[in-house]
Amino acid sequence: MSIVTIRVWVHSLSLSLLYLCTPLQNVEFLNNPARFLDPYHFRVTFECITALKEGALYCINHIAVKVEMSLSDLEWRLIYVASPGNAELDQELDDCLVGPVPVGVNAFEFEGSPPSPQSIPPEDVLGVAALILTGSYCEQEFVRVGYYQNTEYDNEEMKLAPPETIHFDKLVRDISTKPRVTRFQIKWYVTVTISVAC
DSSP, X not given: OEXXXXXXXXXXXXXXTBOSEEEEEEEEESSOSEETTSOEEEEEEEEESSOBOTTEEEESTTSSEEEEEOOOXXXXXXXXXXXXXXXXGOEEEEEEEEOSBOSEEEEEEEEEOOOOGGGSOGGGTSEEEEEEEEEEETTEEEEEEEEEEEEEESSHHHHHSOOSXXXXXXXXXXXXXXXXXXXXXXXXXXXXXXXXXX
16 A cells, blocks of 8 residues: 655635635724824724634545645735836735634734835825735635725815925824735645655
8 A cells, every 4th residue: 555645736626625714794893084194094804714824634424535724824014005117116015924714703802013105206295095905725826805095294284285295294194994906726736745655
């Protein structure tokens, strides 16, 4: 008797594993509105149906075939988009790894740095920008949550007559509570171990 190991990529396991994670349940900003230079602070809630951890073994149809999940943490990134027409100006504000992820409803808090003022063209500071939260598994993005962020001065005088030089310490931001959520079908990496007679 020998063991043959086959490594495969699958979009989802429709056998006993079903789906590894359900879509994102909620993203709650804990400091909105806020000063423009304040960190972003929010809580992410999602549900996991099958534990995301290395070495988990599952039997398929109770036969001598095992599926071994070779998994890693979930990675989350926060991106600030000041100029939609110029991706080179996008700023990755922060990222974090979450794991191991147990079965059930999970929540974590994420604090991201504010965007660097020096990297934003002066004409793109005021008004609407985009804030994007992405979730990835094994370097594959499975969810993207986009928000509109409005930036303005904290007093009426400066709102009506903005100074030529941007005063970042006088700016406030307000993030829309209606995000645009995009989900992607990704490949889950598994190792299939089959026992065969030789």
